[in-house]
Amino acid sequence: MFCPHKNSYLQLVCAMNPRIINKAVDKAMRKKTFDPHCELPPAQRLESMQPSLYAPMVDVTRGRMGFGRVGLRILNRDLHSKDYLTQLQAIHSIMDQVQISENAIFLINLHVVYRLIDLMGNRNPVIREKVCIILTHLAGYAQGRQRIMSRPEIFISLMYLCLRDKRKNQKNKTSAGNRTQVLGIPCHVLYHYTTTGHPEIRYAAAYTLRTLARDRCACDVICKTEDIIVNLLKMITNDYTGIVLLHLKTLENLIEWDPVVPLKSNAFQVMLALFKNEDARIVSHAMDCMAQLCKHDVGKQLADENDVTFVLRSFLDNHNIEVSISAVGLMCYTTVTTRSKWRAKEACNELTRHLTYLCHANKPLLQLRALQVLINLCDCPDIRYHMKLYWEKKIKQIVVRTHEEWDGTSETTSMGLETGHNYRTMCIEKVETIKNDYGDNAEIVNVYSYLRTVQAKKEQLIRAINWKPWS
Structure with missing residues (x-):
């Protein structure tokens, strides 16, 4: 059966209205459910994701190409089309298609990742944001992460998409004879990345970086990127809360892989300063990052010099349970030394x-x-x-x-009651889940x-x- 609201630019144009086929099947099955997407008016706006930066003169509910892999090949080719509107349509369509596993794997095999990485430096903010969203979905597949890891320059692009527009006039201030580099990037290239003031793009880029940092092999590649730890530490001190939380989660994974570079970059002092933040989520994530730092001998020594155990006493009876859990988890490492x-x-x-x-x-x-x-x-x-x-x-x-009394998470929820204790295949966002550290099922709750x-x-x-x- 056709589903008119599932795809945007891959709506089939044929002699028969697809809704007639749907109604014929429903009638044969004597199905009396009401689907608003099969009724008039035919143009129904997508409900799965609404863009924060709308593409001009583009209707995200209509298209002229057909279903199938032929259409996906055309979309892949249209990513580098000279026609601006055709390029936007192709990006929006691919963003819808990667929601389907089969189409996502097929697009990965078509090397769509390489084309998307080339578009990360585009001047259009809509393209930059949507490219980051698509890469985030593709990074959820092992094949997608493998293709992304083959292009380490993506981390440089993501890093400077996350940067604020504080160097907006850097190109004008830099003379032609002194145009060297800023943080390892040529000034004329840096201008393209830092002239944006859209927090949506920074959030999308930070989410992509956090998704990639969850992979152990990717952490090794990310840590080798020049100044990435330093830039992340600079950005968490002054940005929106949602973006800071993503950066802290990225830093936690990177510090767990290699704590030496963050310790040399004064990450310990930065995390200690975040303990005074008003947002409980930032405090909790900062404690998790410091716990990774304290696994190293230098981190334990710094914890003794700064009396972190005494600092954490006030957080043990915090009204936010996540702060208390993180504080006790950090104290497990700060109370090791004599x-x-x-x-x-x-x-x-x-x-x-x-x-x-x-x-x-x-x-x-x-x-x-x-x-x-x-x-x-x-x-x-x-x-x-x-x-x-x-x-x-x-x-x-x-x-x-x-x-029977526990649903496998650090929070008391009604999930077990509603799903019959189906915690083995359940994933809850923003809730810490107890996981195995061994075996083939490392992500399954035991x-x-x-x-x-x-x-x-x-x-x-x-x-x-x-x-x-x-x-």
Whole structure:
């Protein structure tokens, strides 16, 4: 059956109206459902995605080409058409077609990625934004990421699409004899990228970069790009909240792969300054980035010098649960060194009370991290004696939820009730999901093994409290 609202410029022009075929099939099946897209007027605007930058003189609901791979080949060729409107139509059509898996894979095999990368420097803001959106969809496929990784210059283009227009007049200020480079990019090229003031383009480019940074192999290529870490650290200090959150997630993945370059670029001080931000999401993401930095020996040393454990005390009872989860997760790395444990002894009463309270929270992720922090602190004899004297009974009363009571996420939602605990194939945006770190199904939630880990951590903490030097 034809679906008039599914494609934009691939509507078939034939002798028979496609809606007649739909109605004939519905009548044969005695189907009485009402589909507004099959009724008049025939031009129905797309509801799947509405562009923030509208293309001039283009109707996104009409087209003249046919379905099938012949039309996709024509679209691929029209990306570099000399006709401005034809190029816009082809980009909008491809943006619709990549939503379908078969067409996306076919376009990847047609090397559409290379054509799209060439269009990232186009002066038209509509083209730049839509190209980033298409590349984000294609990066969700292994074949698409492989083609994108073969052109490392895409990261330079994405980096300067994310830059603000603070160098708008750089071309005019630079003399002809002194036109060298700015941040590794020629000034006449930089002018094309930085004369845009559209936050939509920066957001689309940041989303594409974050999607690519989720791949482990891509992180190696991204980290080799010159000054990309430095530019990301500069942009997170002054931009819209949504864009900053995407950059922080990108930095978290890059720091996990290689923390040396961010540490040399003062990433630790930048993240520490973001703790004072008013937005709780930025604070939470900054703590996650600092946790990756503290995995390195230099990061642990910086955490001791800045007393990060003492800074995090005020975030343990934060009203935003994500901030508390991130704060306890960061504290798992800041309480590893001997210096941090002896410093934590100065606030032993307050710190152990908060952490024991968090161990009783109804969130397994928060329980696991709080238990790990207490295990780290029990290496100090005085803290261990304090835990034995005041909190051992409370630790033994910790209740670990069963798999029926937990939907596999760090937030209490109604997903399990609505979907029958279908958490194995479920993905929730903006909710931290517990995942496996091994095997072929690394992205699938394994609730049973995770809950067993929480129970094992509880028993490990009890053993740490009762540990004797002579035992």
